[in-house]
Amino acid sequence: MRGVIGEVEEKLRSNEYKMTPKREYVLRVLLENKDKHLSAEEVYNLVKIKAPDVGLATVYRTLELFSSFDIIHSMDFGDGRKRYEFGVDNGDGHRHHHLICVQCGKIIEMNEDLLEDLEERVNRTYNFTISDHELKIFGRCSECMPKNKKE
Template sequence: MNKVIYDVEQKLRAGEYKLTPRREHILRVILENREKHLSAEEIYNLVKQRAPDVGLATVYRTLELFLDFDIIHSIDFGDGRKRYEFGSEKGAGHHHHHLICARCGKIIEVNEDLLEELESRVTRIYDFTITDHELKFFGYCRDCRNKS
């Protein structure tokens, strides 16, 4: 994790920003919860546990800064809340998809690129260069399906 924090610090410095202690707390929360898709409010609540002086506005500003520097990216799962993931690497391997349970809201990542053939066809037929894609499947997870 320290290498990732160092890399983020260097990226921000190159853009004449600093990785302040508050920003580092926010980054650590995101890194410690990589398997989750946290909203700004959830990040704020986790940061508050370790740094009570960090405000919600600071979390929002930091998330926007991290987005601008491609440190994180946001995803909308159709519930009216942005969720955040560490790392974006647009066009460079960020090909994973999400299964979203319509009942409990559980989000499952599918870490396979299921659209390679379709991307090739679109590129060829429409002369269009694809840099990234996002695919979301909505349905019911095993637990919710078994409750029915």
């Protein structure tokens, strides 16, 4: 974790920002919850446990700062709330995709790139080079599927 914090600190410094203790608390919460898609309020509640003096506005500003430098990625899963992910770059410039349960809100990450053929077709047909894409598929997870199709 220390290495990642150092990398983020260097990225901030190279853009004339400092890694303040409050920013580090936000970063640590994001790192400790890498597998989750936290809202700003959820980040705030987790930061508040360790640093009660950190305000919600500070968390919002920090999340926006981290987003602006591609340290984290924000997305909306259809519930009107921005959610944040740390370390979304998988090395080829594409993010993973998400399956979103419309009943319970569960989010399942898919690491398969299902859109390679479409990207090639878009490039060829429209002379358009895609730098990134994001796919969200809405439906019901296995826990929310009716056990009996008669329902």
